[in-house]
Amino acid sequence: xxxxxxxxxxxxxxxxxxxxxxxxKLARSGASVLMLEAGGxxxxxxxVARFRNASxxxxxxxxxxxxxxxxxxxxxxxxxxxxxxxxxxxxxxxxVRQVGGTSWHWAAHAWRNLPNDFRIRSLYGVGVDWPFDYDxxxxxxxxxxxxxxxxxxxxxxxxxxxxxxxxxxxxxYAMARxxxxxxxxxxxxxxxxxxxSRSFDGRPPCGGANxxxxxxxxxxxxxxxxxxxxxxxxxxxxxxxxxxxxxxHDAQGRIVAANYYDVDKNxxxxxxxxxxxxxxxxxxxxxxxxxxxxxxxxxxxxxxxxVGRHLMDHPSTSLSFDADEDVWLGRGPQSPxxxxxxxxxxxxxxxAPYRLDFTNISRVDGATNALLKAGVYGQEFADKLRHAAARxxxxxxxxxxxxxxxxxxxxxxxxxxxxxPKPRAHYHIDDYTFKGHKRGQQDFAKIAELxxxxxxxxxxxxxxxxxxxxxxxxxMGADRKLSVCDPYGRAWDHENLFLASTGxxxxxxxxxxxxxxxxVALRTGAHIIAGNGGPAMLPRSHTxxxx
Ligand SMILES: Cc1cc2nc3c(=O)[nH]c(=O)nc-3n(C[C@H](O)[C@H](O)[C@H](O)COP(=O)(O)OP(=O)(O)OC[C@H]3O[C@@H](n4cnc5c(N)ncnc54)[C@H](O)[C@@H]3O)c2cc1C
Ligand code: SF4
Numbered sequence: 001x002x003x004x005x006x007x008x009x010x011x012x013x014x015x016x017x018x019x020x021x022x023x024x025k026l027a028r029s030g031a032s033v034l035m036l037e038a039g040g041x042x043x044x045x046x047x048v049a050r051f052r053n054a055s056x057x058x059x060x061x062x063x064x065x066x067x068x069x070x071x072x073x074x075x076x077x078x079x080x081x082x083x084x085x086x087x088x089x090x091x092x093x094x095x096v097r098q099v100g101g102t103s104w105h106w107a108a109h110a111w112r113n114l115p116n117d118f119r120i121r122s123l124y125g126v127g128v129d130w131p132f133d134y135d136x137x138x139x140x141x142x143x144x145x146x147x148x149x150x151x152x153x154x155x156x157x158x159x160x161x162x163x164x165x166x167x168x169x170x171x172x173y174a175m176a177r178x179x180x181x182x183x184x185x186x187x188x189x190x191x192x193x194x195x196x197s198r199s200f201d202g203r204p205p206c207g208g209a210n211x212x213x214x215x216x217x218x219x220x221x222x223x224x225x226x227x228x229x230x231x232x233x234x235x236x237x238x239x240x241x242x243x244x245x246x247x248x249h250d251a252q253g254r255i256v257a258a259n260y261y262d263v264d265k266n267x268x269x270x271x272x273x274x275x276x277x278x279x280x281x282x283x284x285x286x287x288x289x290x291x292x293x294x295x296x297x298x299x300x301x302x303x304x305x306x307v308g309r310h311l312m313d314h315p316s317t318s319l320s321f322d323a324d325e326d327v328w329l330g331r332g333p334q335s336p337x338x339x340x341x342x343x344x345x346x347x348x349x350x351x352a353p354y355r356l357d358f359t360n361i362s363r364v365d366g367a368t369n370a371l372l373k374a375g376v377y378g379q380e381f382a383d384k385l386r387h388a389a390a391r392x393x394x395x396x397x398x399x400x401x402x403x404x405x406x407x408x409x410x411x412x413x414x415x416x417x418x419x420x421p422k423p424r425a426h427y428h429i430d431d432y433t434f435k436g437h438k439r440g441q442q443d444f445a446k447i448a449e450l451x452x453x454x455x456x457x458x459x460x461x462x463x464x465x466x467x468x469x470x471x472x473x474x475x476m477g478a479d480r481k482l483s484v485c486d487p488y489g490r491a492w493d494h495e496n497l498f499l500a501s502t503g504x505x506x507x508x509x510x511x512x513x514x515x516x517x518x519x520v521a522l523r524t525g526a527h528i529i530a531g532n533g534g535p536a537m538l539p540r541s542h543t544x545x546x547x
Contacts, residue, residue: 006239008034010528011258011272013244013287016101017514018500018521019278020227020236021147025525027234035231036242036260036270038070038279039098042225047104047215057365060105060214061094068417069263070097070243083282084412084424091311091425094468095280099240100225102280102468103514105214107335108221110150110194111511112141112158112519116344120507124348126432127402127507131478131487134159140519140526147230148222149200150515152192156340169197169206172332172360174393177325179337182450186339186443188358192511194222195333201226208332210362242268245420247275247291247300247497255300255497261418274496274528278521281311281470281503285409286423288474288484288491301474301491301499304481308410310403310472311427312508315464316357317437318396319444324452326390330362338398342443343510348400352436355398355510356443363392395447396465397440399433400510403472429464437464469513474503476520488532489524498524 010026012019015037027033047063054062059076066072066080073083075092083093095102115134120127142162144150151166168190171179179188195212196205206220219226232238242260248269250256255275260268277284285308289299301307339356347353367388371381401407412424441458448456459465476499477483480492489504491497500521502513509516 006034006268006270007272008032008237009273010034010276011036011270011274012276012278013258014038014101014277014279014283015099015224015228015231015238016278016280017103017224017227018502018517019276020100020224020231021144021518022276022278022500022521022525023236024227024231024234025522026528027231027236029529033231033236034270034272035228035236035238036244036258037099037238037240038243038283039067039096040070040240042099042104044215044217044219044225048217051211051215058369063214064096064098064105066097069241069261071416071418072097081414082416082422084414084422086424086426089427089429089464091313091427092466093282093425093470094466095282095470097283099238100223100228103224106221106223106514107213107512108194108223109191109335109512110145110148110515111156111192113509113511113516114157114344115159117507117509120348124346126349128477128482130506131476137519137523140522141515143522144515144518148194149196150192150194151197153189155187155189156192157343166195166200167197169193169195169333169336172208172336174327174329174331174360175337175358177327178358178451182339182447185446185450186341188337188339191336191338191357193333196220206333210330210332210334210360212334239270243418244279244287245290245418247277247287249293249295249300249494251295253295253494255494265418274498276498276500278500281473281501282409282423282425284499284501284503285473286411289411290421296493301484301493301497303493306475306482306484308473309405309408310475310506311407311409311425312401312403312469312471314398314467314469314508314510314512315401315429315433316396316398316467317440317459317464318394319441319448319459320392320394320457321448321451321453322387322391322455323393324454327393328390329360329393330364330389332360334359334361336360339443342439347439350435351439352400352433353510354400354436354440356440356447357396357398359394359396362389364389367392393451393453395444397437398467398510399436399440401433401508402430403475403507404428404430407472409473433464437461467512469502469508471502471505471508471513474499474501475506476504477506488527489520498528500524
């Protein structure tokens, strides 16, 4: 049934951090903006309470249960089967479908790529080049950082036209010891994060409680929930419990409506002049594939079968060891420091680059569970727990994955609780990434040696942890046969359809993806506001290969 009241100049599917920040920018330009959100309202107090009362503290999804009207993947205690795994390697993506999206429980890493990350095909003969350079994105990195309150080291290799808007949070003791003991061999730098070191934008400074994932209890980190509040303040309208299952088009291929289910599976139709899909790197390609029609038999934006392909992440392997001194992980933020020397170089022709990231997550919960499971009690328990809490350390690789067409999201035969085909992941780890992991193990060994490490526990060669950075599935490019959208995020096949997501990133590089996606989306916003795709549609400025 049609719901004629719902209409706007810009209709955005998804109220995650990327869609909300783009929505706010469009609304500030004077346009009417409506965000359609599959999930329900979110409340920090509720999330904190759920986490505090959780029996599985190590499971970061505990504050964010899946709901039948907008299900999302859950893996513990059991896989809920929502994201179907076609293999050969698992891609256990975690994301959250509710107002504000997944970044409610992120670590707030907000990295810029390196300039060479945009040209790995030209420089190293691997992957693809982006359709623009670092310099094109630089003003939008800065714009995003100023909204989010980002701070970090200036030595990570990403040039800046202006200073960081935020000073870094005080270095935790453990990270100071790592920095001091590795000096001369490795430079340990403060991570680039959207975390307050002072009051900023009505939110307090970090109190060091080490709870950043799955929820900062005091909102010292920026996240999608805050982005939504800012969007609403800018005039964006939000419709919750609007699970969009289809985009409709006219004879010319322009999008005319988004159809959604509410919680009772009533159908609502929303019209608009321009549509932006910002439903994350898995749900966005799923929606495009679901919207197939007689005219677009493979789904929308999919003339050349590119939607959902080139799925990437930043797989991690790791080393845990015991330092020869007490460092007491767990004071300050969970993920404060890293080593950046292997993010770029001629070796990228041969193997994956990586960052080396140190965890500062308290070991008490994990060690307690492990000791109880092993049946250790009494004084031995107390001694071993103290030892683990004081001395255990962990360092991980954050590896680049190259874009492969056969790593992809498509539709499964099975249906979800709303009767909509589930998303399915096809994924493998190639030699390029594997060789990068083996090179990373040399750094692991050296780091452990410099920390006087004992009891070294390497992750298995077959065990690559997912970092939840879902890239590539909506890749932007200069060639419509090899990409889903043009350099401004406009779907090649649909004049008034834009994509805003980590999915549009054509390569993954070595840093968490969200700031890159936000900067790209703000660049898309500037392009739209300049008259390319707004209510008064101008002819396309990109006519690369009309074949
Ligand atoms: C534990 C964890 C830690 C992370 N840490 C970091 C980090 O430190 N740094 C970093 O860069 N990234 C991190 N990430 C990844 C980061 O959270 C995502 O990259 C980011 O949230 C992507 O933003 P988005 O707006 O594209 O998607 P999302 O945040 O997933 O938001 C998408 C929105 O679309 C809605 N939606 C989905 N389908 C539909 C539909 N059909 N109809 C209507 N609405 C729909 C969803 O409900 C959701 O609100 C982390 C992720 C996890 C899980
Ligand atoms: S340490 Fe993490 S959880 Fe604690 S206040 Fe700082 S950002 Fe929030």
